[in-house]
Amino acid sequence: MDNIVLDYRPLLAILISLVAAGLVLLSGRRPNLRESWTVLAALGKAAIVYSMLPGVLSGKVFETAPINIAVGINLHFRVDAVGMLFAALASALWVVTSFYSMGYMRKLDEKHQTGYFASFAVCLSATIGIAFSANLLTFFIFYEILTIATYPLVIHKRTPEAIASGRKYLVYTLIAGQLLLIGVIWTQVITAGNADFQPGGFLAGKAATGILQAIFVLLILGTAVKAGVMPFHGWLPAAMVAPTPVSALLHAVAVVKAGVFGIIRVVGFIFGPQLLTEISIGTILAWVAALTIIISSLIALGQDNLKRRLAFSTVGQLSYVVLGVCLLSPLGILGGIYHIIAHAFMKITLFFCAGAVYATHHLTNVSEMRGIGRKMPFTMGAFAVGSLGISGLPFIVGFISKWNIALGALQGGKGIFIAVLIGSAMLSTAYLIPVVYMAFFKESVPKIGHGHDSLGEANPAMLIPLLITAVCSLVLGVFPNAGARFYDLAVMAANSITGGNVSGGGL
Amino acid sequence: MREQLPALIIIAPLLVALIAPLISCVSTKALRVVVIGTLLVSCMSALSVLIRVLSEGTFHYQFGGWAPPWGIEYVLDPLSSGIATLISFISLVVIIYSGPFFNGETKLRSGIIHALYCLLTTGLMGMVLTGDIFNLYVFLEISSLSAYALIASGGYKATVAAFRYLLIGTVGASFYLLGIGYLYAVTGTLNMADLVQKLQPLMDSPVIFTAVAMLVAGMGIKMALFPMHGWLPDSYTYAPPPVTAFISGVMTKVSAYVLFRFFFYIFGAASGPVSAALNIIGWAAAIGIIFGSVMAITQTDFRRMLAYSSIAQIGYIILGLAIGNTFALIGAILHFLNHAVMKSCLFLVAGGVKWKTGEHAIEKYAELSRRMPLTMGAFLIAALSMVGLPPTAGFFSKWYLVLGAMETGMWPYIIVIIISSLLNAVYFFRVIEHVYMKKATPEMKIPEKGGELPVAMLVPIVVLGAGILIIGILNEPIATQILQYALPGGTH
Numbered sequence: 001m002d003n004i005v006l007d008y009r010p011l012l013a014i015l016i017s018l019v020a021a022g023l024v025l026l027s028g029r030r031p032n033l034r035e036s037w038t039v040l041a042a043l044g045k046a047a048i049v050y051s052m053l054p055g056v057l058s059g060k061v062f063e064t065a066p067i068n069i070a071v072g073i074n075l076h077f078r079v080d081a082v083g084m085l086f087a088a089l090a091s092a093l094w095v096v097t098s099f100y101s102m103g104y105m106r107k108l109d110e111k112h113q114t115g116y117f118a119s120f121a122v123c124l125s126a127t128i129g130i131a132f133s134a135n136l137l138t139f140f141i142f143y144e145i146l147t148i149a150t151y152p153l154v155i156h157k158r159t160p161e162a163i164a165s166g167r168k169y170l171v172y173t174l175i176a177g178q179l180l181l182i183g184v185i186w187t188q189v190i191t192a193g194n195a196d197f198q199p200g201g202f203l204a205g206k207a208a209t210g211i212l213q214a215i216f217v218l219l220i221l222g223t224a225v226k227a228g229v230m231p232f233h234g235w236l237p238a239a240m241v242a243p244t245p246v247s248a249l250l251h252a253v254a255v256v257k258a259g260v261f262g263i264i265r266v267v268g269f270i271f272g273p274q275l276l277t278e279i280s281i282g283t284i285l286a287w288v289a290a291l292t293i294i295i296s297s298l299i300a301l302g303q304d305n306l307k308r309r310l311a312f313s314t315v316g317q318l319s320y321v322v323l324g325v326c327l328l329s330p331l332g333i334l335g336g337i338y339h340i341i342a343h344a345f346m347k348i349t350l351f352f353c354a355g356a357v358y359a360t361h362h363l364t365n366v367s368e369m370r371g372i373g374r375k376m377p378f379t380m381g382a383f384a385v386g387s388l389g390i391s392g393l394p395f396i397v398g399f400i401s402k403w404n405i406a407l408g409a410l411q412g413g414k415g416i417f418i419a420v421l422i423g424s425a426m427l428s429t430a431y432l433i434p435v436v437y438m439a440f441f442k443e444s445v446p447k448i449g450h451g452h453d454s455l456g457e458a459n460p461a462m463l464i465p466l467l468i469t470a471v472c473s474l475v476l477g478v479f480p481n482a483g484a485r486f487y488d489l490a491v492m493a494a495n496s497i498t499g500g501n502v503s504g505g506g507l
Numbered sequence: 508m509r510e511q512l513p514a515l516i517i518i519a520p521l522l523v524a525l526i527a528p529l530i531s532c533v534s535t536k537a538l539r540v541v542v543i544g545t546l547l548v549s550c551m552s553a554l555s556v557l558i559r560v561l562s563e564g565t566f567h568y569q570f571g572g573w574a575p576p577w578g579i580e581y582v583l584d585p586l587s588s589g590i591a592t593l594i595s596f597i598s599l600v601v602i603i604y605s606g607p608f609f610n611g612e613t614k615l616r617s618g619i620i621h622a623l624y625c626l627l628t629t630g631l632m633g634m635v636l637t638g639d640i641f642n643l644y645v646f647l648e649i650s651s652l653s654a655y656a657l658i659a660s661g662g663y664k665a666t667v668a669a670f671r672y673l674l675i676g677t678v679g680a681s682f683y684l685l686g687i688g689y690l691y692a693v694t695g696t697l698n699m700a701d702l703v704q705k706l707q708p709l710m711d712s713p714v715i716f717t718a719v720a721m722l723v724a725g726m727g728i729k730m731a732l733f734p735m736h737g738w739l740p741d742s743y744t745y746a747p748p749p750v751t752a753f754i755s756g757v758m759t760k761v762s763a764y765v766l767f768r769f770f771f772y773i774f775g776a777a778s779g780p781v782s783a784a785l786n787i788i789g790w791a792a793a794i795g796i797i798f799g800s801v802m803a804i805t806q807t808d809f810r811r812m813l814a815y816s817s818i819a820q821i822g823y824i825i826l827g828l829a830i831g832n833t834f835a836l837i838g839a840i841l842h843f844l845n846h847a848v849m850k851s852c853l854f855l856v857a858g859g860v861k862w863k864t865g866e867h868a869i870e871k872y873a874e875l876s877r878r879m880p881l882t883m884g885a886f887l888i889a890a891l892s893m894v895g896l897p898p899t900a901g902f903f904s905k906w907y908l909v910l911g912a913m914e915t916g917m918w919p920y921i922i923v924i925i926i927s928s929l930l931n932a933v934y935f936f937r938v939i940e941h942v943y944m945k946k947a948t949p950e951m952k953i954p955e956k957g958g959e960l961p962v963a964m965l966v967p968i969v970v971l972g973a974g975i976l977i978i979g980i981l982n983e984p985i986a987t988q989i990l991q992y993a994l995p996g997g998t999h
Contacts (some may be wrong), residue, residue, distance in 0.1 A: 069905070070983055140897065175929060
């Protein structure tokens with residue numbers, strides 16, 4: 001292949017935030033210096049990632065030279081369309097979240113901020129490492145680093161509740177990691193060490209059907225836990241005890257999407273749609289995802305804590321991606337991959353709003369938020385945009401991915417999943433729109449706004465980021481290709497996996 | 508001079524052991540300078556021998572110029588010189604660390620402790636380097652006797668533990684002696700290379716069967732292989748911390764090394780009784796891994812937890828031998844290295860906490876992260892490595908072991924390794940929670956400002972902690988440049 005370019009920018013993009021984490025730890029006593037490292041790393045990382053974007057869009061694949069990390073297997077990075085999509089998303093949202101974090105943490109005067117910002121930076125390194133990894137071992141190494149680096153963020157408050165959540169988180173993710181490890185090594189053994197991701201998969205004919213099914217189950221169990229697929233979602237609502245910026249970027253974008261991204265790698269780049277159809281196992285995962293979508297939406301209805309409600313919404317929305325990819329049809333894969341982008345912008349907006357409400361007025365429960373929209377019109381306006389988007393309203397980004405997934409279901413001859421999509425859309429309307437209604441149309445209770453200025457809007461460091469992500473959700477809903485051309489990237493990825501041509505698809 | 512380097516590795520600490528009490532009478536400071544200098548010389552010689560062996564191939568050193576099989580020869584191949592380098596390095600690091608510990612000792616005690624420490628180092632390195640099975644026994648006894656005495660120096664409870672270890676350890680050494688006695692009786696030689704030739708026609712005889720059984724029993728006791736581990740927890744718990752760090756790091760593993768030598772180089776792993784023996788110790792190790800990990804979870808004393816963890820970890824090495832293919836052996840030897848570094852590091856941390864706060868109970872570790880950030884940083888790396896999380900060294904030995912087990916389809920071993928990782932996570936994250944999250948209660952003796960250890964103790968801990976990451980990242984060159992040649996049949 002002559003379109004492969006040797007380049008060290010992928011490695012650089014990973015290392016920059018790792019170095020920043022070290023600098024953050026060293027400058028713990030000087031908060032302004034410490035935060036400037038975070039901002040510099042976030043901007044630098046985004047710049048490095050986006051500098052590769054035109055190349056990837058023109059069909060180039062950037063690769064680092066393989067580094068021997070273990071006998072017969074390399075630490076190897078490669079930037080392809082789907083990896084680029086994930087990295088571009090995570091690095092852009094990190095910039096926004098960095099500013100939001102500062103506003104949030106300082107407003108609440110949180111402790112342990114040095115460890116917080118350092119862990120955050122390591123998490124982003126791991127995320128980019130996952131996005132750019134070219135083989136299973138590289139993927140696994142960064143996947144486990146992400147597990148460990150997220151732990152300090154979950155237990156950030158050091159309360160008994162936080163520690164219990166941290167334990168729960170570790171139990172889920174470490175067991176998943178070990179199962180994934182077995183799957184990785186098994187793949188390694190049956191392919192005689194040549195386990196580089198390939199669009200369309202590389203396992204066909206390497207082993208008996210039973211062994212391939214077992215490997216699929218192990219790899220999917222390993223990744224599905226982070227992706228919150230039921231019944232492995234238990235850690236995610238518990239992890240909401242973390243500070244809101246963590247919930248926003250990591251538990252709505254980076255960590256959970258790393259799990260989803262892993263499923264995409266397994267389905268599209270290790271097994272491939274064709275082999276999965278042959279060993280007849282992809283559809284089972286699609287049904288698990290469909291059940292997850294419905295059940296989590298039902299649970300979300302009953303949650304009064306806003307962050308928990310959003311967490312269950314995340315569980316459901318992540319399974320959209322899994323469902324889309326497991327439909328194994330070109331448009332389904334396209335819709336699934338694009339939903340990574342769509343959900344990220346909408347859900348980060350919603351979490352930013354929830355955090356802004358908490359930091360400004362110390363409210364966590366939906367039932368307490370009567371009339372909050374009049375105090376915080378911009379914040380709750382953004383929340384309304386996110387809510388409508390999650391419900392699948394046209395002209396907001398969520399519609400585009402859902403439309404494609406629905407078309408993909410038809411294309412794959414599995415029209416019944418459209419019923420799931422419609423049901424879920426109604427349920428998500430039912431659990432999010434009442435929040436908006438409560439905020440704008442109910443009489444406020446005296447609790448809100450005590451001692452604050454008359455308007456009671458969040459401080460600019462929080463408000464501006466959440467407005468940016470809300471506007472992005474709108475813009476991408478009308479022009480899905482605006483900015484980083486995410487839609488084109490998703491099309492390229494879906495094309496490479498299925499070997500087909502889906503460019504004329506959805507819109 | 509270059510030709511005599513192999514002798515220097517062993518002779519230097521031996522000579523210093525003899526004169527240590529005398530130097531101590533003059534000045535304890537001078538003693539420490541001499542001992543550290545000697546171990547540095549020993550370590551450097553071992554390293555230069557290793558480098559030479561890697562470029563020029565295996566090298567035989569004949570003591571006193573007597574040719575084998577009558578004389579005693581030292582065989583310096585990549586494996587033996589690599590492990591000798593490791594032993595002398597750990598020995599050096601620990602003796603540097605031990606300074607503040609032995610400050611308060613009387614001149615005589617200080618002299619004797621340093622002398623025993625040098626003897627222990629001599630014994631362990633002699634066991635690794637010698638090419639003569641009786642000479643190996645001599646070094647085994649040198650190392651064992653000095654270890655009993657060193658453990659006993661830890662106080663009243665340590666004396667009891669050491670006496671128990673002495674009784675069991677002597678039985679173990681006697682088994683070994685009986686084993687080599689049988690071999691000598693049928694072959695008339697004690698030289699390892701010579702034995703390889705002469706044993707070939709005899710491999711199926713009952714004598715060899717008996718000898719193998721004796722060796723397994725003897726070395727099994729010495730390496731605390733389940734169910735012969737009874738002496739270990741008390742000894743590790745009550746010995747002085749630097750002593751525990753050294754013996755936990757390398758001593759039990761040297762016995763595993765001896766078994767590896769006998770089974771894979773002298774007998775040959777495929778021959779009659781050996782493959783059965785490997786199978787048996789493999790299962791013993793598998794049970795030991797689970798047993799040690801479960802026992803570690805139930806402990807409230809940090810050192811005791813680490814001691815049980817050691818029983819489990821030696822199982823990894825034996826498991827690698829039992830699987831026996833290239834990947835598994837790479838994993839076993841890599842784990843030899845990894846575990847030496849990480850367990851020494853952990854015991855040094857435990858000793859440092861004891862030195863600072865006087866506490867060993869895990870629940871007294873609250874808030875130490877703030878008082879001793881560097882020490883606890885090293886602890887964190889070592890703990891993650893014990894769990895086997897990438898990119899630490901512990902992940903890669905696990906990776907090779909599982910890869911080896913998978914190739915031969917030994918699923919029970921894979922399951923044991925995976926479960927063990929999770930159990931490790933349980934007991935190490937419990938400590939991590941205390942260190943990083945729990946609030947200290949007022950009655951705990953938490954050092955105030957400047958709680959970090961003195962430099963002499965801190966540097967060894969940090970060096971070992973960083974070493975875990977370095978070995979993890981550089982495991983590929985280690986495996987292809989050193990371990991590949993160290994394996995049986997590995998040519999150069």
